[in-house]
Amino acid sequence: MKASDDTYVTPIYILSGFLGSGKTTLLARLIDYWQEAGLKPAVIMNELGDVNLDGLLVKQEVPMEEMLGGCICCSIRGDLGVTIHELIQQEHPDLIVVEATGAANPMELLDGVTETALYMKLDIKPLITVVDSAYLMELFDRQQGKTYRLMQEQIRCASVLILNKTDRLESSRMQELVKLLNQSNPYASKIPAVKCEVDLRELLIEGEGTQRAFDHAGESQHAHRHNQSHSRFRGPSHHDPAHPSEPGQASEEHDHHHTHSHVMVHTHYLSGPVNSEAFERLVADLPRDVYRAKGVLTFSDTNNSRFLFQYAYREPDFMKITPQGDIPDVVVFIGEHFDKEELSRKLHALEAGTLSME
Template identity: 85%
Template sequence: MKASDETYVTPIYILSGFLGSGKTTLLAKLIDYWQEAGLKPAVIMNELGDVNLDGLLVKQEVPMEEMLGGCICCSIRGDLGVTIHELIQKEHPDLIVVEATGAANPMELLDGVTETALYMKLDIRPLITVVDSAYLMELFDRQQGKTYRLMQEQIRCASVLILNKTDLLDSSRMQELLKLLNQSNPYAKKIPAVKCEVDLAELLVEGEGAQGATDEAGDQNLSQTHSHYGQSDSHNHNYTHNHSHSSHSHDHSHEHSHDHGQDPHGHDHHHTHSHVMVHTHYLSGPVDSKAFEQLIAELPRDVYRAKGVLTFSDTSSRFLFQYAYREPDFMKITPQGDIPDVVVFIGEHFDKEELSEKLKALEAGTLLAE
């Protein structure tokens, strides 16, 4: 039964997880899985900034709607229902995946999808959260910060937890992670992973009950994960794209500081991503690769995520750039359409003016690599 049938109920998956946890990597694997099964998936991708760079990793034949410039659970939440409706009417997908910005509170996002389901035939599937295992434990050691509290919310709301980057934890730290997760959410299915390599059939099965409910069970899952799914991703995601992106000729900065007060029931609606800052910078032309790498290496720790599309003056290819927790990554891409060179930085209370000046020096060629 296709989504074009009036009686068809469209499954909708919500993909949550903090910035850099691996959500888009998992999304690419899920798209391959569904397409191999003969299904037509569609994607709604949300970004805090003005440009959807993660969307470049989605195959061009996959219908995708972009919700940019705000968090679905906040400033553009009212547009979510319209976006879902238009996507179904235009593309007739077999299923939809909503990948929220890593700064989103998934409970409020779930509320937004639920509101849409009141007047559309949607089958809301269990919420999936990708956990950056190593970074979560780093924050757990400090026991403070809004980022840690947001990650806890994303964990508590999930029906399935992908414990990603477990290769960065030793066995004792893995036991601490499992204990923490079982305290926060003892009911979620817990699947350890490296580079989001998981059994997707197991991931998508509903009603199996909690996995890894004890430290021993979780440790057994970990050993199975390393033996079966610990290899590097063998899929080729170096696609060409023709998703439409609007271009701008100036620099944008956004700071989210919304406070929705309390509702009559006493629930606190102060958004946990009020500390998150987004700085978008459109480059005027090619830049030196070594100088750019130096700029990235010197980023303050308060910048925990960055991404961009770049042209280097000393190479012939364009690159998709990604950065998460001090680790940069570059991938050659051949984007189609009018996609400008742009870099986006996400973090907490970093000095945007200082960063902007360094980027201008990079463009002018005065930021020289050592």
């Protein structure tokens, strides 16, 4: 299925990490990986300044949009949806990667991308953060400063952490690094790397919400990959082009996945109008781990009127709207390590009219 197909749901990846951590190096490796699989990636690159020097490292044949002069999560956040929309309409990519400036707040960025999912069919992948291991430990020794707090936030929000530049750390410091990361984010997969040289297929599978134990701080990646029997991880879905399968590869990972990942987004496109009271009951029963939601819905018991739905601080809000253009009915949920399967089950029951009102 091509990205130009109206039914296609475009995967979108977000790369986070402080300035100089190695995000662009990882991006270049990912582009090569997808292109070798016959896919067409597109890139949105954000820089605080007026010139995008990192963009020069991206291949010229890769469609790229630059968002300059501000942080994607604040001053130019409103432009993000327009940029995503234009890329999909004009370039029809198989997937999009958003590389945010190192000063970006990941949660604000995720929130901005989910707004676009209200009118564009997007599959928002879990966030990947590249950690400058040596610099983080240097800041940890000082225990102060906005940079350290920002790096902690980027770490806390990730589902996958690439521990880059580990060659600059002594073994004792590596153990401290792992302990620090486990304290900040015990749920994320942690992959040590030098110059972001990682198994990219493994990275993308890990990003689907799985947890891999990093039991030994000094353990090499090679040895770790041969110890996968101690981890459960979710294989790529057959319709997702972002995880190209290798010939003859077993697909038994599908039987062992779980969906209790860390910070994540669950997007559900509704098949038709739903009952407003049943939907309000579903929202009232959301676990506290879901702290943000939004959507566009049609209610069957209000003469098929359409509403913009917002949910924050456990309070829902509905506004009657008349969307322009072909806007699908969709709800998007943001939270931490909640049960996506259970939420999906309730949403399907809502559509079928069988959701319990008790």
